[in-house]
Amino acid sequence: MELEFLGTGSGQPSKFRNVASVALRLLDERNAVWLFDVGEATQHQILKTTIRPRKIEKIFISHLHGDHIFGLPGLLSSRSFQGADRNEPLTIYGPKGLRSFISAALRVSETHLSYPIHYVEIEEGVIFEDETFKVIAAPLRHRMESWGFRVEEKPHQGELLINKVKADKIPAGPVYGQLKAGETVQLADGRVVNGKDYLGPEQPGRVITIIFDTMPSDSELALAKGADVLVHEATYGMSKEESKMARAHGHSTSRDAANLAVKAGAKKLVLTHISARYIGPLLQRFIGDVHHVFGQVYVARDLDVIDVPFEKEQHD
Amino acid sequence: MELEFLGTGSGQPSKFRNVASVALRLLDERNAVWLFDVGEATQHQILKTTIRPRKIEKIFISHLHGDHIFGLPGLLSSRSFQGADRNEPLTIYGPKGLRSFISAALRVSETHLSYPIHYVEIEEGVIFEDETFKVIAAPLRHRMESWGFRVEEKPHQGELLINKVKADKIPAGPVYGQLKAGETVQLADGRVVNGKDYLGPEQPGRVITIIFDTMPSDSELALAKGADVLVHEATYGMSKEESKMARAHGHSTSRDAANLAVKAGAKKLVLTHISARYIGPLLQRFIGDVHHVFGQVYVARDLDVIDVPFEKEQHD
Ligand SMILES: [Zn+2]
Ligand SMILES: [Zn+2]
Helix, strand or coil, X not given: CEXXXXXXXXXXXXXXXXXXXXXXXXXXXXXXXXXXXXXXXXXXXXXXXXXXXXXXXXXXXXXXXXHHHCCHHHHHHHHHXXXXXXXXXXXXXXXXXXXXXXXXXXXXXXXXXXCCEEEEECCCEEEEECCCEEEEEEECECCCCCEEEEEEECCECCCECHHHHHHCCCCCCCHHHHHHCCCEEECCCCCEEEHHHHECCCECCCEEEEECCCECCCCHHHHHCCCCEEEEECCECCCHHHHHXXXXXXXXXHHHHHHHHHHHCCCCEEEECECCCCCCHHHHHHHHHHHHHCCCEEECCCCCEEECCCCCCCCC | CEEEEEECECCCCCCCCCCCEEEEEEHHHHCEEEEECCCCCHHHHHHCCCCCHHHEEEEECCCCCHHHHXXXXXXXXXXXXXXXXXXXXXXXXXXXXXXXXXXXXXXXXXXXXXXXXXXXXXXXXXXXECCCEEEEEEECECCCCCEEEEEEECCEXXXXXXXXXXXXXXXXXXXXXXXXXXXXXXXXXXXXXXXXXXXXXXXXXXXXXXXXXXXXXXXXXXXXXXXXXXXXECCECCCHHHHHHHHHCCCCEHHHHHHHHHHHCCCCEEEECECCCCCCHHHHHHHHHHHHHCCCEEECCCCCEEECCCCCCCCC
């Protein structure tokens, strides 16, 4: 599981930061990639990565500002070209109005996709759940309807307690695999053993929280609680003047994001949606300032990949 | 007057060619830039040039396929950001349906532009004319309505025939400027002279023809007649198999474009809208083949600038 930052800028593209998009790479977990927001030229950024458009299984759109959605028509078209012989469906989660924008763009350009799109209009709560993942959405506070996302990996089954297996003199062999899977097995000596008795405790899955455009909002805490990685917009730095600008435009400062990380007990904070004004010394000041508030912070750059490893707890 | 190629690819962006857009730089002529087609990430390409979005005075759209228009919403938005204190209007010439696509994109993203857009729905004939330029549109043959453009610079006034002026013993001074401007002047010795009698013949202005997606079409000849530069799509090379593909997709081969250049007496042919398949040796073969048909050909690359100088004829 990795986060790949396709665009870390705000408002409009600049030489160093494209507009908003971040990919959650779930290739090991489900052979899929999820995108959060698709600013213009997201498909161009993807060309610089190893992501294959047809692996994109889900797209989550936080809100309908142009710097978060204008890359959709092109990306959807190219995904069709590149996987013409395949028909992997795509699910798009977004605010009301997204579907009609996409439809209008595809209709006017006479684009006929080779795959079906399922649209899900976001409402508060669980918007997706299967055996391995759950995604929760909560409303934020922006100049228009805007949503934050919490991606929860389901708990990992406990490890096989190998010392206990040995203590009970269960002979090595394929039976270990069955026990690992929690199955009940009859041994060669006639004993019936339950795999569940030989597994350590379940281990919690990873949590990724992605919060784009918002002013500080009470709803953020539940989304970010205990996250392994909290990705948060920080359009502005933390001076008084910058704070004012942030509020005037419905945005957060780096301090807002860091405060949330502290309060939520997030393990790591990654800032994105950075105004193009922060380059050179101004960017370094931006970074330095926020480090004082929360040490485990990283200011993303375009094409950065942040690994989110599953760390097995050792049991015996 | 220069042509700057912002995207020279076809269908979808590739690592080496962005989707269609070409800028006609008229900075000396009218302190303006005109764009022809605006594929996705045209504004990103512009960031790599010296073009300022607010200098973009007119946009001409050949047809509504996504690779020719998906960059419009972002470009129009950014033009607004960057010129927030200015309100230079913009005129967009395009097929029916373009206006509603742009409106839908701006409406859903709650984008309020700082400048007015004038829309002109293209019809055959002269679509723009003022003292310095005329633009003529003609229908092409593609999978949907598609238009080609001929940009004619108005004739340049003749040069002052300085030897004739001297032969008639007109004394040097500000009067030369008046004669140059074609005015009638009373000289100090009482003679009345007409500037027009001292000017060489008018010199024809430059002609640029821009023909995007089309199969060979009778309407092309009039557009391209005697052009200083004929910009033409050549999605495919000239083998029999490539020709078949070109026709199947409503496109031209490099041979189609070169044949037109020969027939029309174009001075120079610049090929664009090149399929991403042509890289390395395949591109070199593509270039080599077309050179055999028309020597004055150039296969554009992204960000190429082609100068189109006005060459004064000398008279005496
Ligand atoms: Zn926004
Ligand atoms: Zn086309």
